Amino acid sequence: MGEPGPEPAARGRELAEGALAGDRRATARLLTAIENRTPVAEAALRILYPQAGQAHIVGITGPPGSGKSTLVSALIANVREAGRPVAVIAVDPSSPITGGALLGDRVRMQAHAGDRDVFIRSMAARGHAGGLAAATGAAAAVLDACGFDLILIETVGTGQSEVEVAAAADTTVVLEAPEMGDEVQAIKAGLLEVADIVVVNKGDRPGAQRTAAQLRAMLVAIAPRPGDGDERPRPKRPEVLLTTASTSVGVPELLAVLDRHRPTDHDSGSAAARLARAEAQVWAIAGDRVRAQLHDDRHREATEATLRAVADHELDPYAAADRLLGDVQ
Amino acid sequence: MPDHPIKVLIAKPGLDGHDRGAKVLARGLRDEGFEVVYTGLRQTPEMIATAALQEDVDVVGLSILSGAHMTLLPRICKLLRDEGLDDVLITAGGIIPDDDIPALKEAGIAEVFGPGTTIREVADYLRANANPRD
Numbered sequence A: 001m002g003e004p005g006p007e008p009a010a011r012g013r014e015l016a017e018g019a020l021a022g023d024r025r026a027t028a029r030l031l032t033a034i035e036n037r038t039p040v041a042e043a044a045l046r047i048l049y050p051q052a053g054q055a056h057i058v059g060i061t062g063p064p065g066s067g068k069s070t071l072v073s074a075l076i077a078n079v080r081e082a083g084r085p086v087a088v089i090a091v092d093p094s095s096p097i098t099g100g101a102l103l104g105d106r107v108r109m110q111a112h113a114g115d116r117d118v119f120i121r122s123m124a125a126r127g128h129a130g131g132l133a134a135a136t137g138a139a140a141a142v143l144d145a146c147g148f149d150l151i152l153i154e155t156v157g158t159g160q161s162e163v164e165v166a167a168a169a170d171t172t173v174v175l176e177a178p179e180m181g182d183e184v185q186a187i188k189a190g191l192l193e194v195a196d197i198v199v200v201n202k203g204d205r206p207g208a209q210r211t212a213a214q215l216r217a218m219l220v221a222i223a224p225r226p227g228d229g230d231e232r233p234r235p236k237r238p239e240v241l242l243t244t245a246s247t248s249v250g251v252p253e254l255l256a257v258l259d260r261h262r263p264t265d266h267d268s269g270s271a272a273a274r275l276a277r278a279e280a281q282v283w284a285i286a287g288d289r290v291r292a293q294l295h296d297d298r299h300r301e302a303t304e305a306t307l308r309a310v311a312d313h314e315l316d317p318y319a320a321a322d323r324l325l326g327d328v329q
Numbered sequence B: 001m002p003d004h005p006i007k008v009l010i011a012k013p014g015l016d017g018h019d020r021g022a023k024v025l026a027r028g029l030r031d032e033g034f035e036v037v038y039t040g041l042r043q044t045p046e047m048i049a050t051a052a053l054q055e056d057v058d059v060v061g062l063s064i065l066s067g068a069h070m071t072l073l074p075r076i077c078k079l080l081r082d083e084g085l086d087d088v089l090i091t092a093g094g095i096i097p098d099d100d101i102p103a104l105k106e107a108g109i110a111e112v113f114g115p116g117t118t119i120r121e122v123a124d125y126l127r128a129n130a131n132p133r134d
């Protein structure tokens, strides 16, 4: 473990420098290295990470077919009018059986080809639960370092258990479509709890106004009353907006609200969010490293013996974990 | 062979509404363990080159049944080369007369697959011929 070897380090530096200089092919190659978790990716990220931290990272989640990709496309168009470079990471599920994936979000985002300040990347979840791929956070850091001012992350879209995006993004948008009975689904999945902004899309459909009104009523009910002295953690109180992504109605308004949510150095809420993100990233890497070390040539036998002892109920899992941690440097 | 899935772009160039074959292929290759980016109908050569570059695919698969293959496919091959994507495997399928195939191969299409091709044949060909990436 530790530092990448000399060859990956040179390749990583080459790609990182290319990406920083605006070579989109280098950026794309780097994202592949990151998805494949290669030593090249690690070498490049060590160079790029200090350059990141400028972008506004926005997560977009919600049930399948609610219009996430269409909304992303409409947001791109609006952001480009203001001249800001924008990148998209669109995550779709991998088959747990074959490992294959059908990445179809791009179908709705075709209008922006030829504009080099729009960068769209599809990503298979590759067995990672929570609506994202394991590489999503690092991929966002690369695009951030490359100077993309706004980074939109579209989650898998099962509509359930996709709260992970809230840890990866500065601002989380939860999309709903009218009359899908999804209000209850969204509450069950805890989605509304992580929403900074709730968007009822397909505003051209009957029932859209009503769905928005119901969500507003519901979200007021769970919001904290100021000064009631109760300091328990509370769900956020998101704004509820109405859009018709397919015609861009309501999208400029959404963009304005997003811009208000853009993190600033001096607001404690975004500082806490960034700390949580750093924590998640570092724990994931630390976990990977411990696991890799315990399976290297020096430790493999001892590790396997310890695991077998737990399987045979000769050792409890806590003692086993302590023993393994004692084995790593 | 790399231990991660091969990534394939399936695109339909030009004003060709025949998307059944492309969809069958996209779905079938997913089931064969490929990561398939499907971009839908009516793609310009520029859109296809942009998608191939940003997605960093190993394979570009072009499905065309409109008869416009002799103008569109060589243009796409050239754009991909101009973008530096010269290690990407370019394949095509659909309604393409045998007489046209030598010129298309000359232009950079590695292989052409016609009606009746099975998914397994395509999958085996791609596994054998896609360039391993780092």
Ligand code: B12
Binding pocket: B015, B016, B017, B018, B019, B020, B021, B022, B024, B025, B060, B061, B062, B063, B064, B065, B066, B067, B091, B092, B093, B094, B095, B113, B114, B115, B116, B117, B118, B119, B122
């Ligand atoms: C179904 C069909 C339609 C449907 C299309 C529905 C749809 N959404 O796809 C409809 C009725 C809409 C249609 C319309 C037209 N059609 Co039509 N249609 C067909 C037909 C009968 C079958 C095509 C099909 O779906 N096959 C099934 C799929 C699974 O097979 P496939 O596409 O060939 O794909 C396989 C392989 O080719 C290969 N493959 C395909 N792409 C790729 C890509 C890669 C990378 C690889 C590796 C492999 C691969 O793998 C697939 C699996 O085996 C063909 C005749 C034929 N026998 O092919 C005519 C045909 C394609 N149509 C034809 C024509 C002329 C038209 C129209 C112009 C008719 C008109 N005058 O209005 C319109 C144009 C529509 C448009 N906007 O483009 C002509 C084209 C002639 C030409 N190219 O010179 C054909 C050949 C009929 C003919 N003999 O004249 N059509």
Ligand SMILES: Nc1nc2c(ncn2[C@@H]2O[C@H](COP(=O)(O)OP(=O)(O)OP(=O)(O)O)[C@@H](O)[C@H]2O)c(=O)[nH]1
Binding pocket: A062, A063, A064, A065, A066, A067, A068, A069, A070, A071, A105, A108, A156, A157, A201, A202, A203, A204, A205, A243, A244, A245, A246, A247
């Ligand atoms: N009427 C209407 N249809 C819309 C609107 N936005 C999106 N759609 C349609 O809804 C369907 C699904 O849209 P997508 O953008 O693919 O939805 P998604 O949430 O990205 O879907 P997944 O990625 O599959 O989960 C498409 O047919 C869109 O054209 C809208 O505002 N009004």
Ligand SMILES: [Mg+2]
Binding pocket: A068, A069, A070, A104, A105, A154, A157
């Ligand atoms: Mg989508």
